[in-house]
Amino acid sequence: MSPLPCCRSLAVAWLPLALKRLPLSLPIVYIGLGAAIFSLPGMGLEPSPLAHPEFTERFTEFVVIIALMGRG
Numbered sequence: 001m002s003p004l005p006c007c008r009s010l011a012v013a014w015l016p017l018a019l020k021r022l023p024l025s026l027p028i029v030y031i032g033l034g035a036a037i038f039s040l041p042g043m044g045l046e047p048s049p050l051a052h053p054e055f056t057e058r059f060t061e062f063v064v065i066i067a068l069m070g071r072g
Contacts, residue, residue, distance in 0.1 A: 027067075 015026050038047065049056040 015029060019025065019029070
């Protein structure tokens with residue numbers, strides 16, 4: 001079993017408490033983490049939404065639904 005779901009659960013539970021005094025939110029942390037991963041020199045994957053339009057559309061819909069559910 002991958003440790004990734006456990007790490008995400010801990011991040012969702014503890015990061016808001018740790019970031020309470022800073023002008024950061026959990027989505028900003030995840031965007032920064034993704035930018036850091038894709039800026040590494042060894043990453044061969046170059047994300048291009050134009051290369052996969054159907055996946056991009058579905059993923060965007062998924063992200064909007066999650067954002068709306070998180071907002072309440």
